[in-house]
Amino acid sequence: QEVELEERLVELDLRNDSDVPDVPPASDSTPEILKAALSGLSARWKNWWIRGILSLAMISGFFLIIYLGSFMLMLLVLSIQVKCYHEIITIGYRVYHSYDLPWFRSLSWYFLLCVNYFFYGETVADYFATFVQRREQLQFLIRYHRFISFALYLAGFCIFVLSLVKKHYRLQFYMFAWTHVTLLITVTQSHLVIQNLFEGMIWFLVPISSVICNDITAYIFGFFFGRTPLIKLSPKKTWEGFIGGFFSTVIFGFVFSYFLAQHQYFVCPVEYNSETNRFVTECEASELFQMKKYPVPPVLQPVLGWDMVSLYPFQMHSIALSTFASLIGPFGGFFASGFKRAFKIKDFADTIPGHGGIMDRFDCQYLMATFVHVYITSFIRGPNPSKLLKQLLILQPEQQLSVYKTLKSHLVEKGILQPSLRG
């Protein structure tokens, strides 16, 4: 019997999609209150109302957390990461009927822990440098995080190898690969989101809002004007919705950035103040967030009636971000749609009534987060000064001396340092 099951599952790979059995549908988790309130309406309107109410609830929740500050946001990002990971892994179990593979559930969570530890050591620990310096054990854990996380990962790897069971080799390798690809997608990108957050909350808010706005406006434009289908994968999407959503999102991003750029709370890099043990966002606003006058191109002058416009340079960047959110972000959604069709599931999970799982809401966000991070490191941010200083202090004394001389000659050349003064 076992052999038959294994062989059957193995041969599932060779057959056409149409022969693959459906995964059992998710249960309905709509709260009773909503159901009672909407019991009078027809099924279609009921669904529309549930989606609408839940959308508003999620957006309110989002604003609340922003108000509560950076630390809560970090926790939120982490919780979403864990939930998305859980959803995708559970799909893997359901697809392969592999819920009972020896060790596998523990190993998946264990690998999640290792990779998170590795990433926290690489990035977040730098921001908490002063906090870490004071505690001996933390210092050790951070300084050697690469080695420790690699050793932990290896232990998991060896346990996987030792857990290989004769009749289930293929399934176990599938789940191993599934776990790793999921880690690659969810964990790396959630850490990129946190890094964007530390750059300044505006780099976290504007991209996410642009994706949400594009979702909503593309739906609305599609609802009212939709005629030409966009892609076979998602039959409900239309070209009219796509293009309408694009223009609205760019305008939204532009306007939203204008409002956010005025407040230090959103614009300053998040820093950890070890005296007050809190996150502070206070700084001298960088050039990006200082108003500049831009000449309006002659083409638009008669339309707008001005010849100069005061804008924040960040708003130019927001155009790039919103463009990406509208044009490329949807491909993340198409990828997820294709994935769901490939494995014959309707939604990733049933966490949010009317919407599906957390992953259903975040499928477009992931590409966005990576893009924003790459954008920031390529065009905006210089290296982190405290990290640079830390590395300089680890160098060998002779190296430090030669670096010192090079830096000095550079600073003198640029006129930042006066050669006659003694430093």
Add this chain to the structure above:
Amino acid sequence: NLQESESENKLDGETASDSESKSEFGGSAPVPTSDDTPEVLNRALSNLSSRWKNWWVRGILTLAMITFFFIIIYLGPLVLMTIVMCVQIKCFHEIITIGYNVYHSYDLPWFRTLSWYFLLCVNYFFYGETVTDYFFTLVQREEPLRILSKYHRFISFALYLTGFCMFVLSLVKKHYRLQFYMFGWTHVTLLIVVTQSHLIIHNLFEGMIWFIVPISCVICNDIMAYMFGFFFGRTPLIKLSPKKTWEGFIGGFFATVVFGLLLSYIMSGYRCFTCPVEFNNDTNSFTVDCEPSELFQLQEYNIPLVLQSVVGWKTLRMYPFQIHSIALSTFASLIGPFGGFFASGFKRAFKIKDFANTIPGHGGIMDRFDCQYLMATFVNVYIASFIRGPNPSKLIQQFLTLRPDQQLHIFNTLKAHLVDKGMLGSLEEA
């Protein structure tokens, strides 16, 4: 009831095709292994029985590979880098081909092109991250290289996204699952093969000894474990690889540690092995010339009292690197084999005998390198954690992109630190 009988009917109706595909699977391996042995060897060994012939073929090819290894070491870092790249590409090709064979997906639209395209993007990304630091001055001089290097993250991400969008657009109705499988397969392969080959190149630039000693330890462990197993092998080690024995494992461990100590002793004496590889932009070639670091200077160590009576000396002169080599050889003997077991499990899971048939008697390139990959990552993590400090030229490069007030702050902190250490003293204009 109805559902049960439906599924039963499905099974019955497909019994014929099941047994067909079963025989296809069980009978011949998807990757047929043709005999690649050169004619010359075949004739020379024609009188021996097939068992000895196999032994001789393996032996001769092993010697050939080791000789080849020595030759390319002699030829220098650039050739080594090229060889590492070629090995990477061949391993990627082997694993992807297995995927095609397993899923009969050779004809999926766009897939072959996309796999190679992703390989290119990821390589470009990694070259931009690491290797260009070493070629910093060369890159700064040539204008197109400078842009390609400075914005490599953005460009490689944009290229990757193009491939991603092409994949999404190429999804075909009946083949979604297969296409996602191949996409996942490609990415896991990239993760394994490309990242680790770049870690190897990173290790190489740290000093050729960090490249040669780990690889030699893995090879030595392979050979020693085989010999100990051949002569003394009795207790099987693990179900996955029935030919491995505990005697071979433990004998190989001790032999490899001793081998590592000796090899490190010999190599630490030569600058060409211990110095970091640097690119000299005046001569446009690689140079390995430096003041040997503390690791490669002989030091007196006190022998623990326990061993003094055995060995007869009180102190021993060793290179500190030899102590590190013990860690490296231990890893190569104890954990390295798990890479081999993983590959064995993989081959059994997909019912293939070897990854490919590139090397007669041995299988594919991946068969030879399955233990090396874990080793390369370990060496890189080891160096980054315990040995190497940050790269000074990279730090200067980063410094130059900071704002003036940040630069001044760092400069003053560094100055205060150096004065503290007595390196600058009262002479400000050092």
